[in-house]
Amino acid sequence: FIMQQQHQQQENAPNDSDTNTTIDVAAEMKSLSPPPLLTRKDLGGKWEEQDGTGRPRAGARRNVKDASSVSNGENDVGIILCGVKSPQNVGSMMRTCRCFGIPQLLHLHYALNDETNVHYWNQPNIVQQLESCSVGLLSSFQSNDDKFQTPFPSMSIADFVTSHLQSNQSPPLVVLEAIAGAVSIHDFKFPQNCHIMVGSEHKGISRQVLKALRRDVDAVIYVPMVGSHHSMNASSAMTVALYEYRKQWPPPK
Numbered sequence: 198f199i200m201q202q203q204h205q206q207q208e209n210a211p212n213d214s215d216t217n218t219t220i221d222v223a224a225e226m227k228s229l230s231p232p233p234l235l236t237r238k239d240l241g242g243k244w245e246e247q248d249g250t251g252r253p254r255a256g257a258r259r260n261v262k263d264a265s266s267v268s269n270g271e272n273d274v275g276i277i278l279c280g281v282k283s284p285q286n287v288g289s290m291m292r293t294c295r296c297f298g299i300p301q302l303l304h305l306h307y308a309l310n311d312e313t314n315v316h317y318w319n320q321p322n323i324v325q326q327l328e329s330c331s332v333g334l335l336s337s338f339q340s341n342d343d344k345f346q347t348p349f350p351s352m353s354i355a356d357f358v359t360s361h362l363q364s365n366q367s368p369p370l371v372v373l374e375a376i377a378g379a380v381s382i383h384d385f386k387f388p389q390n391c392h393i394m395v396g397s398e399h400k401g402i403s404r405q406v407l408k409a410l411r412r413d414v415d416a417v418i419y420v421p422m423v424g425s426h427h428s429m430n431a432s433s434a435m436t437v438a439l440y441e442y443r444k445q446w447p448p449p450k
Contacts, residue, residue, distance in 0.1 A: 335349065381419065
């Protein structure tokens with residue numbers, strides 16, 4: 198009835214142009230729906246601004262005082278970004294990690310230019326871009342570990358292979374990559390204690406990493422695609438993997 202009434206009003210309204218007015222159905226439906234409740238005080242920190250209804254104002258930023266408060270306190274899972282370059286993707290991944298209560302994030306970098314050996318953190322304004330794209334969450338990932346000489350934990354792919362994949366003490370690595378032999382994420386049982394790796398926008402997972410995977414310890418999984426396009430944005434793929442992980446291993450209430 199409401200939509201019928203709105204359409205009737207539109208039909209009777211004066212038209213200042215000679216062209217027909219196109220109705221935006223999505224906008225019409227959105228205007229009829231109440232705004233979602235976005236408060237999540239149990240996920241750590243409070244919204245800096247609220248509009249009196251318990252919802253954050255548009256553009257309000259969450260003040261995360263303790264990054265570990267969004268996890269289950271056991272550091273059960275971590276995310277590893279293998280050569281992801283886009284600050285927009287990395288910043289979005291930071292935000293997604295906090296949404297799913299993931300306390301650990303490690304960035305593995307290639308040389309951006311093999312001739313000059315310019316690495317990820319030497320790009321102009323990279324820190325400012327990540328701070329903006331992560332909606333102010335960059336500082337919550339910072340580490341006091343002296344081995345990381347970067348704003349948040351980051352190392353070369355070669356160093357990661359040496360320190361992680363050549364050690365029997367490191368948690369299982371679950372690699373998200375569509376290659377022969379990979380297991381559908383629908384059929385995969387995540388280890389509770391593991392690291393999930395997402396590849397770069399163009400190169401995917403480094404061959405150096407794939408060759409070093411430990412038999413009967415690490416795993417390769419993929420997200421089945423049923424549409425006409427067969428590759429997913431790196432940040433979106435990570436979100437799918439974290440959703441499935443949290444479905445199997447929800448944090449304690």
